[in-house]
Amino acid sequence: MAFDEETNEFKVVGTRPDRPDGIDKVTGRARFGADVTAPGMLHAVIIRSPHAHARIVKINTSNAEAAHGVKAVVTRADFADGLDGENWNILENLMAGECALYDGHAVAAIAATSSLAARDAARLVEVEYEVLPHVTDVDDAMQEGAPVIREGAADGSVPAGMHPNVVRCHDSGHGDPEEGFAEADLVIEERFTTEATHQGYIEPHACLGTLGPDGRGELWCCTQGHWNVQKVCAALLDIETSKLRVTASEIGGGFGGKTAVFIEPVALALSRKANRPVKLVMPRADVFRATGPTASTSMDVKIGMKKDGTITGASGVFRCQGGAFPGAPMEFTAMCAFAPYSLKHVRQIGYDVMTNRPKQAAYRAPGSPMAAFAVESVIDELCNRLGLDPIDVRLKNASREGTKASFGPSWDRIGLVETLEAAKEHPHFSAPLPEGAGRGISCGFWFNHAGETAVQLALSEDGTVQLSVGTPDIGGSRASMCMMAAEALGVPYEDVRTTIADTATLGYNEISHGSRVTYASGLATIEAARDTVRKLCKRAADKWGIEAEAVEWRDGCAIPSGPNAGDFDPMPIKEIASRMGQTGGPIVGHFEATPEGAGVSFATHIVDAEVDRETGATTVTRYTVVQDAGKAIHPSYVEGQYQGGAAQGIGWALNEEYIYDDDGRLQNAGFLDYRIPVASDLPMIDTVIVEVPNPGHPYGVRGVGETSICPPLAAIANAVSNAAGVRMQDLPMRPSRILEALKARS
Amino acid sequence: MIHVSTTVNGDAQELLCDPRETLLDALRDRLELTGAKEGCGTGDCGACTVLLNGRPVCSCLVLAAEAEGHEVRTVEGIADGEDLHPLQRKFIEHAALQCGICTPGILVAAKALLERNPDPSETEVRYWLAGNLCRCTGYDKIIRAVLDAAGEMREAT
Numbered sequence: 001m002a003f004d005e006e007t008n009e010f011k012v013v014g015t016r017p018d019r020p021d022g023i024d025k026v027t028g029r030a031r032f033g034a035d036v037t038a039p040g041m042l043h044a045v046i047i048r049s050p051h052a053h054a055r056i057v058k059i060n061t062s063n064a065e066a067a068h069g070v071k072a073v074v075t076r077a078d079f080a081d082g083l084d085g086e087n088w089n090i091l092e093n094l095m096a097g098e099c100a101l102y103d104g105h106a107v108a109a110i111a112a113t114s115s116l117a118a119r120d121a122a123r124l125v126e127v128e129y130e131v132l133p134h135v136t137d138v139d140d141a142m143q144e145g146a147p148v149i150r151e152g153a154a155d156g157s158v159p160a161g162m163h164p165n166v167v168r169c170h171d172s173g174h175g176d177p178e179e180g181f182a183e184a185d186l187v188i189e190e191r192f193t194t195e196a197t198h199q200g201y202i203e204p205h206a207c208l209g210t211l212g213p214d215g216r217g218e219l220w221c222c223t224q225g226h227w228n229v230q231k232v233c234a235a236l237l238d239i240e241t242s243k244l245r246v247t248a249s250e251i252g253g254g255f256g257g258k259t260a261v262f263i264e265p266v267a268l269a270l271s272r273k274a275n276r277p278v279k280l281v282m283p284r285a286d287v288f289r290a291t292g293p294t295a296s297t298s299m300d301v302k303i304g305m306k307k308d309g310t311i312t313g314a315s316g317v318f319r320c321q322g323g324a325f326p327g328a329p330m331e332f333t334a335m336c337a338f339a340p341y342s343l344k345h346v347r348q349i350g351y352d353v354m355t356n357r358p359k360q361a362a363y364r365a366p367g368s369p370m371a372a373f374a375v376e377s378v379i380d381e382l383c384n385r386l387g388l389d390p391i392d393v394r395l396k397n398a399s400r401e402g403t404k405a406s407f408g409p410s411w412d413r414i415g416l417v418e419t420l421e422a423a424k425e426h427p428h429f430s431a432p433l434p435e436g437a438g439r440g441i442s443c444g445f446w447f448n449h450a451g452e453t454a455v456q457l458a459l460s461e462d463g464t465v466q467l468s469v470g471t472p473d474i475g476g477s478r479a480s481m482c483m484m485a486a487e488a489l490g491v492p493y494e495d496v497r498t499t500i501a502d503t504a505t506l507g508y509n510e511i512s513h514g515s516r517v518t519y520a521s522g523l524a525t526i527e528a529a530r531d532t533v534r535k536l537c538k539r540a541a542d543k544w545g546i547e548a549e550a551v552e553w554r555d556g557c558a559i560p561s562g563p564n565a566g567d568f569d570p571m572p573i574k575e576i577a578s579r580m581g582q583t584g585g586p587i588v589g590h591f592e593a594t595p596e597g598a599g600v601s602f603a604t605h606i607v608d609a610e611v612d613r614e615t616g617a618t619t620v621t622r623y624t625v626v627q628d629a630g631k632a633i634h635p636s637y638v639e640g641q642y643q644g645g646a647a648q649g650i651g652w653a654l655n656e657e658y659i660y661d662d663d664g665r666l667q668n669a670g671f672l673d674y675r676i677p678v679a680s681d682l683p684m685i686d687t688v689i690v691e692v693p694n695p696g697h698p699y700g701v702r703g704v705g706e707t708s709i710c711p712p713l714a715a716i717a718n719a720v721s722n723a724a725g726v727r728m729q730d731l732p733m734r735p736s737r738i739l740e741a742l743k744a745r746s
Numbered sequence: 747m748i749h750v751s752t753t754v755n756g757d758a759q760e761l762l763c764d765p766r767e768t769l770l771d772a773l774r775d776r777l778e779l780t781g782a783k784e785g786c787g788t789g790d791c792g793a794c795t796v797l798l799n800g801r802p803v804c805s806c807l808v809l810a811a812e813a814e815g816h817e818v819r820t821v822e823g824i825a826d827g828e829d830l831h832p833l834q835r836k837f838i839e840h841a842a843l844q845c846g847i848c849t850p851g852i853l854v855a856a857k858a859l860l861e862r863n864p865d866p867s868e869t870e871v872r873y874w875l876a877g878n879l880c881r882c883t884g885y886d887k888i889i890r891a892v893l894d895a896a897g898e899m900r901e902a903t
Contacts, residue, residue, distance in 0.1 A: 019841070023834075027825060027834065029822075035780040116766060201881055202785040202791055202881055252783070474844075475844035636887070639887075640882070640887060641844075643883060643887070644882045644883055670788055670790060671785075671791050676881060678879065679872040679876050679885040682872075
């Protein structure tokens with residue numbers, strides 16, 4: 001599975017063919033979560049708490065049950081009892097037990113013959129609440145006297161004496177930062193905050209589920225991981241995993257937010273009760289109130305630097321608010337913070353803090369963008385005050401192959417220096433800045449992930465190829481899979497069809513997360529193709545009456561490996577496939593494993609921004625992403641990941657935030673008030689693909705989806721701070737904040 | 747229920763709808779034209795964009811009953827038989843979609859733009875499409891695809 005040094009000339013990899021699902025997606029034929037129906041189908045709605053924290057005294061569903069068209073009502077009593085660990089957390093989050101823990105927490109659900117009938121009946125569900133004190137801010141939640149979200153939720157990692165809302169702690173590093181600070185010519189320590197943001201996928205969560213009285217079920221849903229959905233639904237409904245078949249629909253964006261399970265068990269519970277198929281589609285306000293936000297953070301970062309730019313020591317405390325459940329990505333935040341730099345003295349501490357907010361979910365490199373914002377802002381300020389070039393300083397301190405990482409291991413072959421050098425050479429970095437504009441630089445890091453993966457590759461009788469993978473295609477990965485299969489088999493790209501298999505068709509596949517799909521399903525595809533090639537060579541060898549070892553595969557044909565093997569004409573894949581029924585039966589290659597060696601990824605971003613001093617509004621005028629892809633299989637979709645990550649980062653840095661009022665209710669649960677970037681907000685986003693091969697993939701692939709969102713918050717904050725002449729330490733940098741900062745400076 | 751007579755993608759259609767039912771729901775649930783998507787239901791995301799008498803509208807903000815006697819065109823009706831509309835071809839060629847959920851609304855909105863302005867500037871495309879949210883692409887490749895399609899359509903006429 002290691003990087004194949006021999007494979008350095010590609011025929012298909014690196015080209016830009018049309019994606020195989022392109023026509024489906026531009027004609028409206030592609031079927032997403034909400035696009036299917038079933039005979040006798042019911043429509044469901046979920047009733048949600050209007051309170052941030054309240055004891056549920058009583059739920060009276062009798063009037064709703066009697067309403068026109070209503071076929072089933074469920075509450076917590078309709079789900080499995082006695083769960084523990086993360087399954088309990090998931091159930092508690094998707095249907096409240098004793099308490100509603102945040103504004104929008106589900107308390108009951110209704111299925112009726114139409115969505116209008118279900119909505120009408122929802123008003124008839126009577127819930128009696130006893131309102132409890134609440135807390136929604138991360139720093140407030142850690143203070144003495146703050147309302148306790150759940151007693152006993154903390155694990156053994158939390159130091160004694162901390163508030164019960166602090167539920168997990170991470171502490172890592174090496175050396176002694178104090179010693180490092182003593183060696184520095186300048187030490188800066190500042191506090192930074194970021195607000196919770198939503199992944200903002202345009203497709204709301206949607207599913208269609210059927211569960212019969214015999215415990216057998218079918219589920220169609222938009223998810224990043226249908227095997228995980230299968231496993232969670234089985235646990236929460238107390239049914240056997242294999243009796244539920246889950247099919248992943250086309251997915252209208254996820255970015256981590258569709259790795260979690262929110263509605264599928266509810267639809268199945270309603271279906272079981274009504275014995276009819278149930279469709280459940282989340283309204284957008286519910287998506288904001290009850291799914292996905294990322295953690296908000298409060299972070300203290302301290303860095304010491306010598307006059308020559310050497311970083312002598314670094315430390316950080318990262319407090320991550322993850323809503324009413326444990327799980328805020330504080331260890332990732334801490335571990336990513338100083339990862340780009342080679343440091344003798346470094347320490348990072350993370351805290352996972354509970355509040356009365358929705359359970360946070362992964363959002364593209366969870367934790368890393370916030371950490372980079374704090375760390376890279378301090379480095380920028382040090383560069384400014386010491387009169388140093390921001391790229392030279394980063395190059396001077398950059399992590400390289402063999403460097404001991406801030407969180408422990410030593411780096412394998414990595415491409416941070418290459419991204420910094422490419423950024424320095426890019427015309428953007430040396431372009432003159434207009435009066436009043438500012439430029440910002442930032443590096444970013446993400447681990448990347450591999451995960452359990454199973455792939456099957458079956459030949460058709462005409463020699464074309466049916467590839468089945470288990471990772472939902474969240475951004476064009478079918479094209480990359482077809483390309484890697486075509487490359488490994490030596491067949492045309494058009495001869496491969498890639499299907500996202502359902503849970504009954506392949507072995508377990510981990511979620512499409514951690515930037516793992518092109519790496520892990522790609523690796524598995526290449527290995528399955530090589531398995532197929534071995535079988536093809538065997539068929540040719542049998543026909544020629546020679547040993548299988550004496551046959552090679554080249555350009556889609558079996559050939560004798562040398563003159564001693566015999567003199568036979570090349571035997572094309574089509575010829576072998578046409579006779580496979582008579583020569584030993586179907587030819588199917590497969591691969592199942594949990595690969596290791598995902599290969600970390602680094603990026604460097606350059607941003608120019610202008611700040612309107614009258615309104616406080618920021619315009620991003622130029623943006624360049626430089627990132628190591630290892631090997632870009634389909635460069636257009638790699639560029640797309642770079643551009644998309646940058647755009648999401650621009651939203652996070654400038655506009656997007658969860659706004660809670662004193663009553664603990666979310667104030668902006670819609671796209672009008674939670675404003676993601678629109679076309680007129682953004683410039684073109686330039687991209688540079690750096691390729692430092694990943695030693696852990698046959699073609700050198702590194703995941704690219706997440707690293708692209710790691711540098712933007714910091715790069716934009718640095719550009720805005722340099723434009724405004726004042727350090728911006730709180731995101732988002734909405735106009736009011738910038739005006740306040742400008743006023744405070746003058 | 748209200749009886750609605752309308753034309754969708756050139757075909758006469760007769761519908762029985764709840765007075766509260768949106769045009770989007772009628773298209774999706776009654777005519778099985780699921781190309782238009784509901785991203786928000788409040789007219790903020792543009793995923794449900796269709797043409798009503800040639801004008802782009804958020805079909806989640808139009809009642810089905812309001813389509814009475816009018817002509818509706820959806821993403822399913824912008825190709826000419828097996829020939830894709832130039833915008834559809836250019837979106838594939840430029841990799842202007844990742845997940846594809848916003849694509850139907852953006853294609854319909856862009857078609858309306860090019861019918862009104864065959865030679866738009868980048869800024870004009872950006873402002874015209876400002877009501878269509880895309881979370882995946884950062885819009886770069888979308889804008890390039892629209893400008894390229896506009897160029898090709900100008901050459902063809």
